Amino acid sequence: MRKFWTSIFLVYVSITMGACSYVRMTMGEVRLSLSPAHRQDAEAIKQANPDECGVLMGSIVSDKSTGVMFAIVAFSEDLLNIKPADFNILSEPGPYMLYVPRGRYRIVAFADFNKNRVFDQNELVGRLNNPGIVAVDRGQVISGLDFSVAGKGSNYVESPVDIQLPDTTEVVKKAINQGGAVRLDDRIFSREYGSMGLWSPAQFIHELGVNIYAPEKYDNGKIPILFVHGSGGTPRDWEYLAGNIDRTRFQLWFFFYPSGLRLETISGLLYENLSFLYKTYGFSTLYITAHSMGGLIVRSFFNRYALEGPPYSVKLFVSISTPWNGVESAQLAPEKSLFKGPPVWQDLAPESPFLKTLYHHHLPSELNYYLFFGYRSYKVFVKKAEDGVIALESQLYPTAQSEATKCFGFNENHASILSCKNVVEQYVQVLRAC
Known part of the structure; x- marks a missing residue:
């Protein structure tokens, strides 16, 4: 699940982009098949220098994947060893947001079709092809990064990105x-x-x-x-x-x-x-x-x-x-x-x-x-x-x-x-x- 000076009964709308609306998942310990150090540089930049980051937004469109969990992942083209700079978990097709250090990124989607609660490397179901690589500058908000997902994954991503969900997953909707x-x-x-x-x-x-x-x-x-x-x-x-x-x-x-x-x-x-x-x-x-x-x-x-x-x-x-x-x-x-x-x-x-x-x-x-x-x-x-x-x-x-x-x-x-x-x-x- 995703959370953002001194400074009723509600429904979320987000744009996460506040804010489009985002379905978040309480992830607890999210395990990737790479060591924590692999994401440390991207995470360190986001935590220490948020002024150096930007936002990527879009939607996943699919009419054949009801009940399937999705992971939207941004791979950096600039940081050493292509790796996830950020990812977003969706309980169904819909809007997503990625918060990343300024740089160039490829955005891909995974779907847990076998419902083993792991987004496997062979469950790649979509790539953002237009543009293939997205460049985001500091403070920039780039929207409209939409792509469709159809059928089961048939491609294999060349980076270690297995994302495992905990046994007690809470879908925030x-x-x-x-x-x-x-x-x-x-x-x-x-x-x-x-x-x-x-x-x-x-x-x-x-x-x-x-x-x-x-x-x-x-x-x-x-x-x-x-x-x-x-x-x-x-x-x-x-x-x-x-x-x-x-x-x-x-x-x-x-x-x-x-x-x-x-x-x-x-x-x-x-x-x-x-x-x-x-x-x-x-x-x-x-x-x-x-x-x-x-x-x-x-x-x-x-x-x-x-x-x-x-x-x-x-x-x-x-x-x-x-x-x-x-x-x-x-x-x-x-x-x-x-x-x-x-x-x-x-x-x-x-x-x-x-x-x-x-x-x-x-x-x-x-x-x-x-x-x-x-x-x-x-x-x-x-x-x-x-x-x-x-x-x-x-x-x-x-x-x-x-x-x-x-x-x-x-x-x-x-x-x-x-x-x-x-x-x-x-x-x-x-x-x-x-």
Whole structure:
């Protein structure tokens, strides 16, 4: 199973790409026929330098393999001795995600047709042939790597890749497009995983992936509201606000991602997740609400939205306590320091290249954007107005204000603003007006 700063009954949607939806398997000890040292270099890069990694995404298509387990494997063409840089287990044909160091890769698929709980070397059932070799750069998200699987394996892979499943395999099937379900109090939404996503994004991805979760199966009669948490957060941060939304009119989606990654990468994962959901359900309208750093991710998402013009329309965007001009504390770890912090700090630093390009494209003309901000600090001594984490001048960055339909301020700190009755009342009024 795959898992991804401080910073309800749900269904997964992932794009793992948050997030397309991914069927993950609790692997426990996954044994390959090569020694642990064989994968150490790829794993070491992912753990120590997530900024050097990218994401490969696609789908396995097959109508003849019901009940058969699949393994999607990425072989590096650059690391010594062609070997798996990452693999993804699927309980049925569907979307997959691979998190790999930048480089060149061949992607192949195995199917456990003999059901011996081992993906044998002679159970190779598919190769990605177009392109045959995929080159991924740092922070890049490459999607559309789809291929079909037909019939039983007849080819033999020339690398040692036997992947054995444990005796007690738990298939996790919680993505919204897979019909699964999970509650907001599920353990995967614990603070532990939020912290993991910030400080160990590779481990987060390995255990959870990047998914979108929902409290119920898709209903084409309800407008989806997508919630995007902030640094070190989880979908559970939205529990109070989500509990006060009219569920007869709206359905709730929650994007869960590793917040330590670069913001443009996360934004790309969000975009691909939503693209996959559109292909699955064909929704026409979407509302988005984001807290803190999540607002930056969504604003970056709108830049790609402007360039590619997706077939669905985002009609509402509400940002809450977003650092539109960055966070001063993100500059505390000097560039040459032994402690550099998570990659995302580079983007959150005021005047970062990411922030300088954030407003390159206008928000959609059909969009209503509301800016919520807080101004109560829990600190005794403060040099400037803030909410305890984000400076007021960053929350009210002039360019962001100029884009807003209206701004609303609340006497709340960075965390309490999500559990404030006045905030909920104003938010509900905004929903009613749309």
